[in-house]
Amino acid sequence: MKHYIVCSSPDRSKYVAVVFATGTSRPQDKLEEVEADLRKQGGEIGKVLFDLLATNGTKTRRYFSLQFDGSHFAPVRFHRVEPDEQVRKFSSEFFAAHLDQVDLSLLTPALRFAVKRGIAV
Numbered sequence: 001m002k003h004y005i006v007c008s009s010p011d012r013s014k015y016v017a018v019v020f021a022t023g024t025s026r027p028q029d030k031l032e033e034v035e036a037d038l039r040k041q042g043g044e045i046g047k048v049l050f051d052l053l054a055t056n057g058t059k060t061r062r063y064f065s066l067q068f069d070g071s072h073f074a075p076v077r078f079h080r081v082e083p084d085e086q087v088r089k090f091s092s093e094f095f096a097a098h099l100d101q102v103d104l105s106l107l108t109p110a111l112r113f114a115v116k117r118g119i120a121v
Contacts, residue, residue, distance in 0.1 A: 003027060005101065006037045009049065010090040016046035016068065018087070020094055021055040023103035028064075028078065035072055043070040049083065051091050057106025059121045063087075085120070092120040 003025035009015040019027050019034055027034055027050060038048065047065045056062060065081050067074040083091075095102060096118035104112050114121045 002033070003030070004034065005094075005098065006034065006041065007094065008041070010086055011084075012044075012046070014047065014083075015049040015065065015087070016044040017041065018049045018051060018090065018094075020091070020098075020102075021050070021052045022098075022101055023054055024106060026052070026055050028066075028076075031073055031076070035068070038068055039071060044068075045070040048073075049081070049087065050078070051094075053091070053095070053111075053115070053121075054102055054104060054106065057108075057111075059111065088120040092118050 003023050004027035005020045005022055007018050009018050017038060021027050046068060048068045050064045051062060053062050063081050063083050064078040066078055095115045099116060104115060111121060
């Protein structure tokens with residue numbers, strides 16, 4: 001079972017894809033698998049956003065980006081980012097729509113409540 005889901009970004013001028021952690025395992029530990037999934041989806045060149053809410057269990061240090069060359073990630077240099085409201089809304093809609101595929105056990109009760117209601121956190 002994969003511990004992440006790769007989606008097209010809502011704003012492809014900023015990020016070509018968004019990788020959502022779906023549990024306590026970190027998708028950055030499986031970068032070769034993520035690269036393969038990105039290649040299957042067209043291998044577009046650009047930044048890939050990682051949403052690590054489920055892995056980190058907190059809204060701080062949640063979003064990171066990594067450059068993708070269409071085939072592989074650049075040497076691992078994650079950059080912490082603060083995405084705009086459009087991406088935050090996209091993330092909240094993703095989690096609300098995929099609750100059955102996401103382990104939210106590391107989140108506080110307040111964060112779990114917000115995520116289940118589709119509230120951007």
